[in-house]
Amino acid sequence: MQFMLLFSRQGKLRLQKWYTAQPDKLKKKITRELVTTILARKPKMCSFLEWKDMKIVYKRYASLYFCCAIEHDDNELLTLEIIHRYVELLDKYFGSVCELDIIFNFEKAYFMLDELLLGGEVQETSKKNVLKAIAAQDLLQEETDDTKSLLEELGLTG
């Protein structure tokens, strides 16, 4: 996979993840053009399209479009299911996820994507394992926060 973009029906970018090094200018150009192209497509159309020299796979979930650019020998249908798995993960974590969750917790959305996909390839397809990894991260956060407050209570921090 070359990149993944999440954007709203209004064309606002909510998340971008690039798996190949590109200059910022080019990233912005690709994003702008691709978002326009996809928003112009009708609902019942095919989820795959050839765009420039890329293969694009996209799907809309409620107000959000999930869009991936994949390699020519990548499997289109399974890319749709990567998107779906990601949506499931977000949904499970946030509890019926909505666009706002992703806006306010964008860093979490990134962390979760890093567990599912790494370097553009599927890393872990098991929903259970990804959620376990994220839960472990949250636990670490709480622990460190706890220690912090404990130390504060004891007056040990400046």
Added chain:
Amino acid sequence: MPAVKGDGMRGLAVFISDIRNCKSREAEIKRINKELANIRSKFKGDKTLDGYQKKKYVCKLLFIFLLGHDIDFGHMEAVNLLSSNKYTEKQIGYLFISVLVSASSDLMKLVVQSIKNDIVSRNPVHVCLALQCIANIGSRDMAEAFNRDIPKLLVSGDTIDSVKQSAALCLLRLLRTAPDLIQLGEWASRVIHLLNDQHMGVVTAAASLIEALVKRSPEEYKGCVSLAVSRLSRIVTSSYTDLQDYTYYFVPAPWLSVKLLRLLQNYPPPEDPAVRTRLTECLETILNKAQEPPKSKKVQHSNAKNAVLFEAINLIIHMDSDPNLLVRACNQLGQFLSHRETNLRYLALESMCLLATSEFSHEAVKKHQETVINALKTERDVSVRQRAVDLLYAMCDRTNAEDIVAEMLTYLETADYSIREEMVLKVAILAEKYAVDYTWYVDTILNLIRLAGDYVSEEVWYRVIQIVINRDDVQGYAAKTVFEALQAPACHENMVKVGGYILGEFGNLIAGDHRSSPIVQFQLLHSKYHLCIPSTRGLLLSTYVKFINLFPEIKAQIQEILRNDNNIRNPDVEIQQRAIEYLQLTSVTSTDVLATVLEEMPPFPERESSILAKLKKKKPGAAEDPDAAGGKSSPPTVASKPMPEISVNASYQPQGASGGSADLLGLSSSAPPAAAPASNDTGCLVDVFDMLGTGASPTSNGLTAAADENYKSATTPDLEAGPDKIHEFVCRNNGVIFENDLLQIGIKSEYKQNLGRVGMFYGNKTSVPFSNFTAEVSLPGELSSQLMAQAKPVDSQVEAGAQKQQLVNIECVTDFTVPPVLVINFLYNGAQQHMTVKMPVMVNKFLEPAEMDAATFFQRWKNLSAPAQECQKIFKAKPPMDGEQTKSKLLCFGLSILEDVDPNPENFVSAGVLHTRNQQIGVLLRLEPNSQAQMYRLTIRASKDAISTTLCELLESQF
């Protein structure tokens, strides 16, 4: 404000809310600028910020960046976070860096240092963070820094599964960035065996890495084939409950299955019969499952199931060896063609395109012609219709060409603008390729111009003219048809061009009919003249002057037009010049001269269709010549009669070359000038013999200098030069190729592109003259169609001690494997002597070196990854290894030496182009000497199948 998960940063949430509440873009920018100023002052202030605050501000910057604003500070604070011992701070630091810090930044050194600390941490979550960062940035520096640690993590028994998964994909990313820096060496086999790992997640990640490694060195990782097959077999035969969370909507491990199926597409069908049977069983099982009722109505179930199915079909097509599987695959895709899911119809059309190129399934694909044509008419999505066009193109052959072309023409009238040009090219190619009756071809192209004139590129109308000129059976028909087409009140400009050109050449063929008498033809053309752009007018002026030659009776009318101020004083210099010159030409010259100058155009040399070239350029890969893979029929030849010696139409040609219609046939760049060979020939001929210092007459005595050199070594008394002898000439063009007690044969040769000039020298070593001396070049078997050789006659008398010369002109039509044979007969002392000698003319003689940079080389190398395109040989060094000699051998073999492409200076990287009459074939080479083992590994990839093998064998004999 929704609940914030994990450890909330209240300040961040408030800021995001503020931004969302902004009523206008200006308000948003104002709020952001305020925040940026605030953060900047915090970072600059003397009060040291604690980790939490730093994290919060860095996160705000990240958010601002994601909104699309540029961020030019805060990088240092983010890097500081990396060394925090708090996980959440570290994590935000890493996130900021992977999103915002470019690989070339000066800060990268610090980042790499932090990663170094984390990657050896005892806490696996820290290790994973570090690995994720490497995978996200994947710079060359990182490859350098971690190319030892990561493979170690991957194969170590102590590493936990999640770290292994990250390590595998991290390594993959680095392998893509810096392939030269990643060497697994003795760990290769342990990496392959990760395919057997207990943990499905590890196997999935490892499979991606292994595929990339395999692409780089298939031989080294060959062991993965049997492992992949057995793993795949276990998955497809398992029930969906076996794999627990790796079952996705009742489909067992779809991601891993697809990866394994893809991995196997890098190899030919397994050689081991047991493995092969097992693989066939897997593929059959997958095809069978497609027929079972779905286990769930959810689209996720069918998508995952079909993803595996499509990948299995890809593998079946790739192996292209089992007709039963191919036909089953085709039937399965046929069902999808009328599926209600648009996505499936799209993919089925796409896959079928590949199936159509296999000779086993081509016929099966053709059964679906109706459905595909229907798709073209009814699909609502242009991208699906595009696939249907591609498939029609791929499934077209001689039997259905008329139907398919007719349907495509019909569709063209309403086709989307975005695909019209490509369709026009495709129709033009099919019409030419499968034309049995060239009147049909002419009709089709004229229809194309009528229906989609704006999309008919120059190549298309150039081509129809080339074909009409080369085929005299269609010229009359073409003249009649264009004449009729031009009757339409509104004609496309391209029609005027074709019409003008054809009538100028062949208008006389229809002039007998009073309805198309010379004056009618002329008036018809001239009625369009004023609506045309200058280049077309220039072309029409040429037509007019040709009319003067064809139809002297209308000379006066035409001269009047030429003399008209609109032409003779036209501000367009091209038109003006033509008008003046044509007027002058027709006024001062005799009819004879005029007839010679304005003679009918000579036939064009055969060449690859420029239309095909254009389509290839437009859509590399997708525009494969339908014949190339299917091998159904040989492409029709444009000129079916033998090419006559081309007589130069001296003044017609150069005046055309001054502009306007100069490009009419667009030939100059792609083909040798039609008239050149004859004159060039002599030039080079002289060169060859001048070098010998003997002029063109036979030397009276002794042998050539070049031949002398080898006189001593060539002691074989056999009449037949052994196979080794000919190998001496793979990298050499001159020398003695044969010698016995009577006769010595020397060669001196020169090659340019696909042409060769070979001088043969026959030396009589005896004191008696040879009489009835003949030497002929024989092209045995297939060679007769692959090579053209024309030997000039040689004197029948060879005096005692004298030497005779013979010139052989050679043209490489297509690639070949065996050399031509020289058959020599003469009388010596009344006894008949007969000998056959292999001529050292090998396919590499038509190689010319090509220069390119490393990036281009690797890109092209990657593109030539099909098994048939590559040949690899590992062999022992015969003469001692010597870098300089190797270089000169490669150069003499016809390749370039590309420096600084391979990071290992011991290795050689070369590129070249093999010139044949029909096509140019790219050739890439890597030669890796192993001085310890005294072995070479030679890998050649070429853009045409089987050539790499021929070249590999030739070159191997040289080391």
